[in-house]
Amino acid sequence: MERFWFLTFDGLASGAVYAAFALALVLIWRAARVVNFAQGAMAVATAYVGYAVVSATGSYWLGLAAAILSGLALGALVERLLMRFAGPGGPLNQVIVALGLVLVIQAMLGMVFGNDYRPAPAPFDTDALTIGGVAALSPYDLWVLGSALTVVALLALLFTRTPVGLRMRAAAFAPEVSRLLGVSVGRMLTLGWALAAGVGALAGMLVVPTGLGLHSHAMDLVFVVAFTAAVVGGLDSPVGAVVGGLLVGLILSYVTGYLGPDTTPLAVLVLLLAVLLVRPGGLFSAARARHV
Amino acid sequence: MTSTPTEIAPAAPSPLRRLLPGAPAGREARGSTLLRHLAVAVFVGTLVVLVTNQLAPYQNLQVARVCAFLCVTAGHTVLVGLNGQLSLGHGALMATGAYTMALTQQALDERAVRGWWTLPASLLAAVAVTALGGLVVGLAAARLRGPYLAGVTLAVATLVPAVTTIFTGVFNGEQGLPFPAQTPPAALGAYFQPERWLAWIALAAALLTMLLLANLVRSRFGRSLRAVRDDEVAARLAGIPVARTQVLAFVVSAACAGLGGGVYAMLTATVAPGKFPLDLSLFLLMAIVIGGLGSLAGAVWGAVLLVALQDLPGLLTEHLSLSAGLAQRLEGNLALAVFGLVLIVVMLAAPGGIAGGVRAVRARLLAALRRRRATRSPDR
Numbered sequence: 001m002e003r004f005w006f007l008t009f010d011g012l013a014s015g016a017v018y019a020a021f022a023l024a025l026v027l028i029w030r031a032a033r034v035v036n037f038a039q040g041a042m043a044v045a046t047a048y049v050g051y052a053v054v055s056a057t058g059s060y061w062l063g064l065a066a067a068i069l070s071g072l073a074l075g076a077l078v079e080r081l082l083m084r085f086a087g088p089g090g091p092l093n094q095v096i097v098a099l100g101l102v103l104v105i106q107a108m109l110g111m112v113f114g115n116d117y118r119p120a121p122a123p124f125d126t127d128a129l130t131i132g133g134v135a136a137l138s139p140y141d142l143w144v145l146g147s148a149l150t151v152v153a154l155l156a157l158l159f160t161r162t163p164v165g166l167r168m169r170a171a172a173f174a175p176e177v178s179r180l181l182g183v184s185v186g187r188m189l190t191l192g193w194a195l196a197a198g199v200g201a202l203a204g205m206l207v208v209p210t211g212l213g214l215h216s217h218a219m220d221l222v223f224v225v226a227f228t229a230a231v232v233g234g235l236d237s238p239v240g241a242v243v244g245g246l247l248v249g250l251i252l253s254y255v256t257g258y259l260g261p262d263t264t265p266l267a268v269l270v271l272l273l274a275v276l277l278v279r280p281g282g283l284f285s286a287a288r289a290r291h292v
Numbered sequence: 293m294t295s296t297p298t299e300i301a302p303a304a305p306s307p308l309r310r311l312l313p314g315a316p317a318g319r320e321a322r323g324s325t326l327l328r329h330l331a332v333a334v335f336v337g338t339l340v341v342l343v344t345n346q347l348a349p350y351q352n353l354q355v356a357r358v359c360a361f362l363c364v365t366a367g368h369t370v371l372v373g374l375n376g377q378l379s380l381g382h383g384a385l386m387a388t389g390a391y392t393m394a395l396t397q398q399a400l401d402e403r404a405v406r407g408w409w410t411l412p413a414s415l416l417a418a419v420a421v422t423a424l425g426g427l428v429v430g431l432a433a434a435r436l437r438g439p440y441l442a443g444v445t446l447a448v449a450t451l452v453p454a455v456t457t458i459f460t461g462v463f464n465g466e467q468g469l470p471f472p473a474q475t476p477p478a479a480l481g482a483y484f485q486p487e488r489w490l491a492w493i494a495l496a497a498a499l500l501t502m503l504l505l506a507n508l509v510r511s512r513f514g515r516s517l518r519a520v521r522d523d524e525v526a527a528r529l530a531g532i533p534v535a536r537t538q539v540l541a542f543v544v545s546a547a548c549a550g551l552g553g554g555v556y557a558m559l560t561a562t563v564a565p566g567k568f569p570l571d572l573s574l575f576l577l578m579a580i581v582i583g584g585l586g587s588l589a590g591a592v593w594g595a596v597l598l599v600a601l602q603d604l605p606g607l608l609t610e611h612l613s614l615s616a617g618l619a620q621r622l623e624g625n626l627a628l629a630v631f632g633l634v635l636i637v638v639m640l641a642a643p644g645g646i647a648g649g650v651r652a653v654r655a656r657l658l659a660a661l662r663r664r665r666a667t668r669s670p671d672r
Contacts, residue, residue, distance in 0.1 A: 100578065269448060
């Protein structure tokens with residue numbers, strides 16, 4: 001039983017990161033109908049920037065800010081320079097361009113920073129606190145959970161309570177009409193990509209200290225898991241991304257805890273296929289018009 | 293009102309008729325597709341065999357690797373380019389073929405079964421098992437579209453190291469499986485270069501794959517593939533079973549990947565999960581896009597590119613005499629960065645890839661030639 005609680009808390013903590021990462025995917029999907037397959041590589045690149053600042057200044061918080069800022073910039077750049085021109089060719093082209101970006105980013109990181117794992121220290125203690133004799137969350141887990149949930153809340157506020165959020169939703173929902181009403185759809189698209197990449201950068205900073213360290217491939221599996229989380233919740237639903245992330249985090253934590261860490265990719269695939277074949281729209285999908 | 297259908301029918305031969313299967317006009321104009329492809333295959337095969345006789349062992353291995361990759365890229369480009377199903381899991385399918393090949397060869401060797409037929413039998417097993425794997429993935433894929441399919445196949449690609457470690461008793465985990473190497477038959481002489489023999493086997497596999505695919509692409513099934521890619525609803529209205537076509541495309545593509553994987557494993561007489569990382573699946577996609585999506589000629593360019601990606605870094609660091617640290621950083625990464633950039637540029641600016649470029653240049657040259665002939669003829 002003790003093990004079960006430990007795995008539950010552990011799953012919630014890693015689930016919070018998957019949730020943040022899935023949220024980044026959902027943001028872009030809602031804005032542009034693209035799954036950003038380069039999200040993982042982009043997040044690693046910004047984490048490298050963040051930890052370069054950390055080691056230069058000694059302050060984790062400056063590093064975190066640098067990572068998020070570079071994420072915002074990278075997202076805007078990718079949209080302006082690449083995705084805008086890949087769009088007309090159809091979704092297949094956008095996915096392939098994103099994969100090309102993955103190769104370029106990973107190769108550049110390897111050239112600049114080398115191919116070895118770099119240590120990425122966590123800002124808080126990662127040893128779990130014991131509450132009532134049960135090993136529960138560590139201070140770092142609490143920080144991860146707290147910051148991921150804060151970002152979700154902030155984004156919800158942005159989209160539902162601010163004029164910019166309204167414009168972004170309008171531009172994604174009905175681009176033509178929004179354009180007629182004076183919304184700069186292109187700018188909203190850039191903003192959406194920037195926001196998503198910023199959230200991805202935060203998720204990257206949160207997840208890297210829990211793994212083997214900084215490496216150009218550090219987020220490969222995290223991306224696949226986050227994609228699964230986004231699909232479980234429904235690519236269209238931010239709430240779904242959060243719930244899906246926590247759910248997938250829990251399931252994977254139980255699977256690796258009871259069956260061994262090597263089973264993770266298999267569990268991810270089974271979960272992904274099960275959701276897609278049984279409920280393709282995800283758990284939180286609204287009733288969809290029939291595709292002719 | 294005495295007009296009967298027989299009066300109308302011969303009057304206007306519809307342009308559509310020429311496109312229909314079995315339309316006499318088309319068949320006369322083209323001759324037998326199978327015979328033409330067979331002639332090209334025999335010609336190319338003879339040429340490559342003659343060339344391999346002049347090559348050093350390492351160069352022959354390069355030829356063999358190109359041929360092994362060609363089996364995979366040709367099948368992959370048919371699936372992605374002609375059927376519009378984006379698979380990021382072809383590295384895993386290659387691994388399936390490679391491991392089947394290794395297990396079959398090991399099993400035969402342990403039972404002291406020998407003979408020329410063991411190699412084709414093992415490769416056939418690799419093709420069959422991988423096609424079965426392709427059927428499973430394809431059945432799921434037929435219900436998925438665009439990014440969903442890409443995500444699922446990406447998850448498949450991450451599976452190889454996990455599966456080999458979970459079933460470590462069968463696949464021997466990270467270590468992988470060694471199996472007896474292929475040796476040239478005694479009839480070729482005692483001093484025959486083993487690498488040349490490997491190149492010939494790989495060449496035979498590649499030519500067979502290309503021949504079958506070239507005919508398939510120009511068959512009724514090939515037209516169905518394109519129809520489903522371009523408009524599923526229209527294809528269904530035209531009586532094409534969309535789901536079955538998509539599943540079948542996946543099976544054919546997987547079978548090619550299995551053959552390529554089996555041949556690839558044969559070249560080093562060993563398999564290990566490290567040879568089939570997630571990157572391999574991305575590289576395969578990169579190769580067929582740069583080569584030219586949907587074109588079998590593009591698949592050849594892609595296969596050459598994949599071997600170049602493996603061999604260029606070593607060449608580069610050898611000739612530039614860089615410091616050890618810098619060389620280690622550039623190794624592999626520089627070529628990858630360049631090819632990645634080329635991939636993006638091709639996708640944005642020249643979707644036809646290398647094959648499309650070659651086609652355009654040839655068309656322009658032919659047009660120029662025709663113009664020159666037309667301007668000269670009045671003088672004579």
